[in-house]
Amino acid sequence: AQSVSQHNHHVILSEAASLELGCNYSYGGTVNLFWYVQYPGQHLQLLLKYFSGDPLVKGIKGFEAEFIKSKFSFNLRKPSVQWSDTAEYFCAVILSNTGKLIFGQGTTLQVKP
Amino acid sequence: DVKVTQSSRYLVKRTGEKVFLECVQDMDHENMFWYRQDPGLGLRLIYFSYDVKMKEKGDIPEGYSVSREKKERFSLILESASTNQTSMYLCASSTGTATMNTEAFFGQGTRLTVV
Numbered sequence: 192a193q194s195v196s197q198h199n200h201h202v203i204l205s206e207a208a209s210l211e212l213g214c215n216y217s218y219g220g221t222v223n224l225f226w227y228v229q230y231p232g233q234h235l236q237l238l239l240k241y242f243s244g245d246p247l248v249k250g251i252k253g254f255e256a257e258f259i260k261s262k263f264s265f266n267l268r269k270p271s272v273q274w275s276d277t278a279e280y281f282c283a284v285i286l287s288n289t290g291k292l293i294f295g296q297g298t299t300l301q302v303k304p
Numbered sequence: 305d306v307k308v309t310q311s312s313r314y315l316v317k318r319t320g321e322k323v324f325l326e327c328v329q330d331m332d333h334e335n336m337f338w339y340r341q342d343p344g345l346g347l348r349l350i351y352f353s354y355d356v357k358m359k360e361k362g363d364i365p366e367g368y369s370v371s372r373e374k375k376e377r378f379s380l381i382l383e384s385a386s387t388n389q390t391s392m393y394l395c396a397s398s399t400g401t402a403t404m405n406t407e408a409f410f411g412q413g414t415r416l417t418v419v
Contacts, residue, residue: 200344223406235394235410242405281346285408290335290354290400292408296346 192216195284197295205303212298214268214282221287224265226256230278238280241265252276273302282301307331310395310411317418323382327395330339335398336339336406338362338370338377340391347394385418392416 196215216222224241239250246258258269265282266299311326317336327336335354339347339362349362351370367389371379378397382389395411 197346197406225407234412235372237407240407283347283408285398289352289360290406291348291349291352291360292335292337292396292398294339294347296344 193284193286193291193293195282195293195295195300197280197282197297199298200257200296201299201301203301203303206274207271208302210267210269210276210300212280212300214265214267216263216265216282216284216293218263218284218286223254223285225283225285226250226254226260226265226267226282227247227283228278229281236279238267270303272300274302276300277302308395308409308411310393310414312414314315315386315414316415317382317416319386319418321382321385321418323385323416323418325380325382325393325395325416327378327380327397327411329378329397329409330376330377330398331397331399331409332375333397333399333409334375335406335408337373337396337398338368338378338380339394339396340389341394341413342362342391350380385400385416387418390416390418 195216226238227235241248249255280298307327338350353359353372369381393414396408397409398406400406
């Protein structure tokens with residue numbers, strides 16, 4: 192069955208540390224890829240998306256992600272995190288055959304000031 | 305702007321009640337989704353509809369059913385609510401498939417408490 196896996200469930204970093212959150216999906220066809228963020232008590236917000244072309248995509252708030260097709264991965268990165276980045280992050284995939292949208296289980300990021 | 309509207313922000317229902325959660329989108333999207341969100345479990349797909357009267361089970365369909373009689377409306381039904389269905393429920397819609405560079409749009413969520 193198609194699925195999305197996020198490797199880290201809970202990440203704790205100090206401010207100014209670099210961030211990389213892993214995301215892998217299991218599906219052989221064309222995908223659209225997304226990272227969402229949910230700040231405490233708030234709704235889901237789209238961080239960035241990949242459809243095609245340059246595999247390195249830039250999103251809001253200094254986040255970027257790299258699509259590596261051979262590894263079925265779409266890892267999220269930020270060079271220097273801030274306390275305000277404390278949130279839950281979700282990787283998601285839309286499948287080409289059905290249009291189904293599948294989420295990973297999420298990664299909780301805690302940034303210590 | 306795309307608008308996905310869920311009928312209620314908060315609901316409190318009793319065990320055994322039949323519960324209807326309604327979702328309406330205004331962009332003529334083919335696809336609609338129902339998820340539940342629980343701490344530590346992320347967003348789990350309950351049901352997915354890719355056309356009127358067409359549906360597909362997601363990862364956790366047990367205890368739920370859905371109805372899509374019109375393209376703009378997708379209803380989630382809890383036939384007999386139980387306390388383990390207390391959760392945040394999110395509706396989303398999108399157009400087409402990944403070959404069409406599509407993305408999803410979300411409703412504001414319904415927090416359901418079953419007592």
